Amino acid sequence: MFETVIFYALAALTVGSASIVAFSRNIVYSTFALLGAFMGVVGIYILLAADFVAMVQLLVYVGGILVLTIFAVMLTQGIGDVTISNRSVGTVPAILTAAIAGGVMLYAIAHTRWHQVAVHITAPTTYGIGNAFLGEYVLPFEVASLVLLAALIGAIVISRHEARE
Amino acid sequence: MGGGIGLEHFLVLSLIVFMLGMFCVLTRRNAIGILMGVELILNSANINYLAFAFYGGGKYDGQIFAIFVIMLAAAEAVIGLAVVLAIYQNFRTIDVGATENLSG
Numbered sequence: 424m425f426e427t428v429i430f431y432a433l434a435a436l437t438v439g440s441a442s443i444v445a446f447s448r449n450i451v452y453s454t455f456a457l458l459g460a461f462m463g464v465v466g467i468y469i470l471l472a473a474d475f476v477a478m479v480q481l482l483v484y485v486g487g488i489l490v491l492t493i494f495a496v497m498l499t500q501g502i503g504d505v506t507i508s509n510r511s512v513g514t515v516p517a518i519l520t521a522a523i524a525g526g527v528m529l530y531a532i533a534h535t536r537w538h539q540v541a542v543h544i545t546a547p548t549t550y551g552i553g554n555a556f557l558g559e560y561v562l563p564f565e566v567a568s569l570v571l572l573a574a575l576i577g578a579i580v581i582s583r584h585e586a587r588e
Numbered sequence: 589m590g591g592g593i594g595l596e597h598f599l600v601l602s603l604i605v606f607m608l609g610m611f612c613v614l615t616r617r618n619a620i621g622i623l624m625g626v627e628l629i630l631n632s633a634n635i636n637y638l639a640f641a642f643y644g645g646g647k648y649d650g651q652i653f654a655i656f657v658i659m660l661a662a663a664e665a666v667i668g669l670a671v672v673l674a675i676y677q678n679f680r681t682i683d684v685g686a687t688e689n690l691s692g
Binding site: 430445455499517528548577 | 593595596603604605607610611612615618620623624625627631635639641645648651652654655656658659661663666668670672674
C-alpha cells in the first residue's frame with residue numbers, strides 16, 4: 424500500500440514535469456521542468472531496487488546533462504521567441520503519431536503474459552554490477568571509454584571558435 | 589520495495605514518458621527542445637530496462653544496459669549541444685526550420 428502511494432507520487436511528478444517539458448511554450452520552463460522529470464525517474468529507479476543506477480542518473484543527468492542544457496539555453500539568445508510551431512510538423516500530426524505508437528505499445532503491454540519472478544533483489548547492487556562490468560561486460564566497458572573520449576574531443580572540436588583572418 | 593506494484597504500472601509510466609518525449613521531438617523547432625525530448629525518450633527506455641531487471645529476478649544485465657544508455661545519453665547530449673552552439677554561432681538562431689542552407 425505504502426509502495427503504491429509512493430509509486431503514484433513519483434509517477435505524477437515524472438509525468439507532470441515531462442508534460443511541462445513537452446508542452447511549455449517557453450524553453451526555460453521546459454529546461455527547469457526537466458529537473459523534476461529526472462528526479463522522479465531517480466525515485467522510480469530506487470523503487471525498482473536499482474540504487475547504483477539511481478545515483479548514476481542523479482550524477483550524470485541532473486549534475487551533468489541538465490546543467491549543460493541550462494548553459495546551452497542561456498548561451499543562445501532569443502530564448503523566449505522559439506516556441507512550438509505548426510509550420511514544419513504540426514501539433515495534430517505529432518499527437519496522432521504519438522497516440523498511434525502509444526496505442527500499439529499499450530496493446531502489447533496489456534496483451535502480453537509477462538514472465539515475472541517472485542523473488543526480487545533488494546540487496547545493494549554495486550557488488551554485482553562491478554563484477555559484471557569487469558567480467559562478462561569488460562569489452563563493452565572498454566569500448567564505452569573510447570566513445571566517451573571521442574565525444575569529449577568531438578565536442579571540443581565542434582564548439583570551439585575558429586580565429587578567422 | 590516495488591514488488592507489490594506490478595510490472596505493467598512501470599511499463600505504462602515509461603510509455604507515457606516516451607509519448608511525451610516523442611511529441612516534444614516532433615513539435616519543437618528549438619534544437620535544444622528536441623534534445624530534451626530525446627532525453628525523455630532515453631529515460632523511458634531506462635525505466636523499462638530497470639523494471640524488467642527487477643521483475644526478471646536477480647540478474648544485473650538490465651542495470652548494466654541502463655548504465656550504458658546513461659553513458660551514451662551523456663555523450664549524445666555533449667555532442668548535440670556542441671552542434672547547437674556551433675549552429676548558433678553561424679546562423680544566430682537555433683530554429684531548426686531556419687537552418688536550411690543544405691536543402692535542395
